[in-house]
Amino acid sequence: MSARKSKERPRPIPALTVKQPWAWAIVHAGKDIENRDWVTHYRGPLLVHAGARLHDDREMPRGIKGPADEDLVLSAIVGIVELADVVERSRSRWFGGSYGWVLARPKALRKPVPCSGRLGFWYPTAAVSRAVMRQIARR
Secondary structure (H helix, E strand, C coil), X not given: CCXXXXXXXXXXXXXXXXXXXXXHHHHHCCCCEEEECCCCCCCEEEEEEEEEXXXXXXXXXXXXXXXXXXXXXXXXXXXXEEEEEEECCCCCCCCCCCEEEEEEEEEEEEEEEECCCCCCEECXXXXXXXXXXXXXXCC
């Protein structure tokens, strides 16, 4: 490998804002489908950002006890997951939308990284990305 190649910056990881408690469920409760009404061709790592507001419908599937509302982190990156596929049907108990984004290998951050989110895919600032990557690299 040339010296030039070794100094290349890693590709930034996109983030997706998800209202709570669904961001919590992705990284802590085995939520393996994120329901969306749009398709993406992106596959790969995805930062899970907990939005600034709670979702109106916070009822978990049978057998899953979610945290109390006051224990949910808001406006922060809370974990990382692999976006493995997008499907129109799934037997997952989490499926309930037009499209199911299949999620794999969730990892919660030990310390959520506060930041604002956006609609669709977005990229955190360099400082936020560094704070997230330091935690991911320690695993």
